[in-house]
Amino acid sequence: MRTRPMVVAHRGFSGRFPENTLRSFREALQLPIDAVELDVRRTKDGVLVVIHDPTVDRTTNGKGRVADLTWDELQRLDAGAWKGSEFVGERIPRLEEVLKLIDGCVVVFVEIKEVGTEADIVATLGRLDAFDWVKIGSFHPSAIATVRQLAPNLPCSLIGGAKIGESNETFKAFVQEALRCGANSVTVNYPALTCERIRYCHQRGLFVGTWTVNNAELAKKMAAMGVDAIASDFPDIVLSVLPS
DSSP states (O other), X not given: OOSSOEEEEETTTTTTSOTTSHHHHHHHTTSOOSEEEEEEEEOTTSOEEEOSSSBSTTTSSXXXXXXXXXXXXXXXXXXXXXXXXXXXXXXXXXXXXXXXXHTTSSEEEXXXXXXXXXXXXXXXXXXXXXXXTEEEEESOHHHHHHHHHHOTTSOEEEEEOGGGGSSHHHHHHHHHHHHHHTOSEEEEEGGGOOHHHHHHHHHTTOEEEEEOOOSHHHHHHHHHHTOSEEEESOHHHHHHHSOO
């Protein structure tokens, strides 16, 4: 039995380092975290890359949609300077690079951003023998269902935003959708959670994670409510207020 929720470094140690970069993941691994979370998209020429947004505009010095750019074009972009001059030269990494860096040291929560990339992602995990330490997440129920067909033993989580908490009915509908698509956990934006809703999930055998918890008091509140995992841009803050 765990004495505290899992602590998940959201996009790596993204509060202090440029998100979804190798630097961010390396720094996260210096902490006693339990997992890292990352986002996957596919380039124009079919390379799986780790980036959150559909465009490169916010986190690089370039412009354009990831799906319209080749891997070589992405590699010319700086993905660190926006966070600070000390991070100039960071690049958008391939999914394979990040998985090789982590190599089972902690759990990796891979968020599928685009329906249609599931088979490539599962094939990459298989090639790197990573099924034992990777968990899949997505806002798209169809992506979860596809992964469950391709890799039935791979843990999967349906992700829900704050809107699913507008009423108990909308929350229960979300939980039922998670069960229908084969998820064995849910990952929920923290405003949508209550003790009763967490219990509702647990009664149905669903692990409950929450995001993005970036201050100490909120982390303590979420832990007291009974969540199983807390994702944070500042995992050091979360770790500082939870039992070791």
